[in-house]
Amino acid sequence: MLTKRIIPCLDIKDGRTVKGINFVNIRDAGDPVELGATYAQQGADELVFLDISATNEQRKTFASLVKDIARHINIPFTVGGGISSVADVAPLLEAGADKVSINSAAVRNPNLIDELSKAFGAQCIVLAIDARKIDNTWTVHTHGGKNATDKKLFTWAKEGQERGAGEILFTSMDHDGTKAGFANDPLSKLHDLLQIPVIASGGAGTKEHFIDAFILGKADAALAASIFHFGEIKIPELKAFLNTKNITMRMN
Template identity: 70%
Template structure:
């Protein structure tokens, strides 16, 4: 049976992990490669690297980093942040990334999704959707939720699928950082709207929250950052918990 995936997300700036990662047993918790290895060993199903550097810095640091990560780990990983062209993606894939995630650039230029799917295959194209619920309407947001657009999330998800995206990474800006659980209602509606896998993001605080995202939110994967980085929840413990809740999990 296909299992539900647990995906730690690492924010990267200038080739280093940020967000005060707090691993006592790592020599250098700011080293993305060491963290990636650690997560791989403890049972992460995939990893996501989100590069938040400015464009100029990104060019210099991201590619060598992707290469080092690809050399070190033997599970799939996705790279996102500032990707806006076929050339950007080509370079990342050539250096060992398995998938890429696009967000603002897809909203500004939806044709990019089509081009990427055609050139590299749907399997490596993840479209990240940052969403915020305003007056009962889920709207697509840009710039980490700062900029609202008029796009309806579910219509956009449909378009993204039609254009050939292989997966959607859905982040609820209402839930992100709250540690009060995922936006399960919206997630479930999204799963009914499209027929590609959905990664739930934003709101993980407890193990039950993750279980709820799978059971009520019908998500195919759950992504989280701080609960893993601060070791509030250990992946092996989380996976055992999910398995006890009758979810299909790789142990």
């Protein structure tokens, strides 16, 4: 039986792991290759590495980092951050990344999803969507949550699927950093609306929150950062706990 997936997310700036709390404050949580390998060994099912570098100079560090990550970890991983063309993606996949995630550039130029999907296959294109509820409407934001757009979460996710995205990574900005649980209502709606897998992101604080994301939110995978980085929840314990709650986990 296909398992649900637990995905630690590592934000990278200039080759180092960082995590933005509510997209503003940043704390250092170590070396990305070592942290990634540790998570893989602990039973993480996938990893996401997000480059939040501001300058092109820092971005160059990221490309060589991807190869170093691929050399040392034996589970699939997604890379993202600043991807805006087919030319950006090819070297990342060639370096050993399994998937790429796109966000702001796809909002600006939705055709990018079609182009990437055609060039590399839907299975390696993750459409990341950051959204927050404004006047009762889930509104898509770009640039790490700074800019509100006129796109709505559900229509944008559906359009993304139709254009060839292979997965949706939905981050609720209202939940991110709160540790009060995932956005289960919109997650469940996304599940019912889409045929592609949905990754829940934003709000993980306890092991029970993961049960809710999988059962109430019907998510295919759940992503978290700081609770893993600072050891508040340990992946082997989380997976063992979910397994006892009849959520299928890889327990190799």
